Amino acid sequence: MRRLAALAVPVLAVLAACSGEQQPPAQTSTQSSAQPPSTAPAPPPPVAAPPLPQPVTDGRCPYLATAVVEQANAQRVSRVRLSADKPHPACFFLRGDGTTQLSVRVFVGEPPVAKAVVDQAAPIATSNPEETPAGWKGGSQTTNGGAVYAVAKGGTAVVVSTNQGQTIKARRIVEQIVSTLRL
Template identity: 55%
Template sequence: MLVLGTFTLATTLAAAACSQRSGPDTAPSLSSVPPPVTTTPAAPVLPPDPQPVAAGPCPYLATDFVANANGQRVSKVKLSADRPHPSCFFYDRAGKLQLTVRVYVGEPAVATALVDHAAPVDSSNPATEPPGWQGGYQQTGEGAVYAVAKQGAAIVVTTDQMQTVKARTVAKEAISALGL
């Protein structure tokens, strides 16, 4: 019996030693296999916020239209350096910024990201005007925003008024005037 027990013990130890040996013919252990790499597309880089740099008329919105749509007289208009479609900044009689229209034409992912930055999908109401455009609108701490994109174009209108309909009216007019 002692011989049989010794033989069983020796066989068990040999089998255990063989199973722990690693060499060129053995498969790597699961812990040495790197996990599969998953990549997600990088978020698009947003262009910097436009800045008013020069006085002049907005090339796609009449000052009288903006005054009527936003409910305030316009004392001056400034434009950004963006080309071919500058952003337009409309000021009230006291010299305070009352309405801004930002136009972007380029990469569809950037247009969508600009709209989502201005009116985040998670917190804004869905905007679908004019037909074919999508985005959001909401009140902000300073007024309201209406932002929509279609393909590679985006329009973002901010106003110091709390009624989003004013921003929407201006956005629709800008889109129409630009032929987007």
Template identity: 50%
Template sequence: MPEGTAGGRLSPAMKNSVLTAVVVAGAAVALAGCASQDAQSQPDAPGTVTSTVIVHDDGAPPPPVEPVADGPCPYLASELVEQVNGQRLGDVRVGDDEPHPSCFFSRPDGGDQLTVRVFVGEPQTAKALVDEQAPVDASQLAEVDGGWSGGRISGDDGSVFAVYKEEAAVVVWTNQQQSFPAQTIAETVIADLAL
């Protein structure tokens, strides 16, 4: 006869051990079933990205863009820039950012005259770009009809007009000390690109 049995029956200590093992095993099976069911009924984990947009989770601005090719600017006429900014143009160069390349307009002597950057991506990145170019504590409120908001800065080295709405941002820098030319260009770009 096996140890712990008397006449083929389990001793009270063995009964308690077996009963405890059955209860524990049953609870484990039940919990495993619940966990499996919960995992199947849960939606996709938050933070899953299904588009091709680059995500900057920390709300960092996108990296700077440099001119890489000769223009023209695909969404802003050089004649309009000359008229609004009040200076003759030299070269026009474009960046390689997508979907709308940044445009760099120079003076005839080669100095910088006006730069336009259009960003389309994650909303927190668009806002971070505007905050970087026109920080709240150093700028005045800037708005464009349709829900665009950001800041404007005017100074001896030029001025910036930067606004964002949802996933898009438009930043214009001009060598003019007043920000009104930059604002006019930003409003034109927003309207022409139907952002």
């Protein structure tokens, strides 16, 4: 039986060459029809951003003066609230009615997490790509409540959300914060 199988393979190859049609190679008893399981490593799980910061206490924003926010947003700041995040609390600048007119989030950690923070605020799929300040990358977009500008460089992310509909205002605040960060 093995002799017939060994003769059949060359005969089939010659017949296929003569007919001009491609024939799949015949399997011999030494070939296995089962494929070995894939040994490729599984892709790493997606990196998640930390939970969104929440205001918990009154204070002074370490990255941004109240006067700068008032000038950029053209609204008076009645109060500044800070998150419990240490050593980089998020800052929430409130209007007279108690709603947030502008928030600042600074994240310092691992580069993939910084990128996830930016993507959480300004998703790659829906935002405009941004590269300002120089060396920083992220996105900007208008939102239902205003606009957001979010960028990262290495393990640092800066996210500014404003109740104003223009991303340029948020970008100017980001530029101000980046110029004063001491990391």
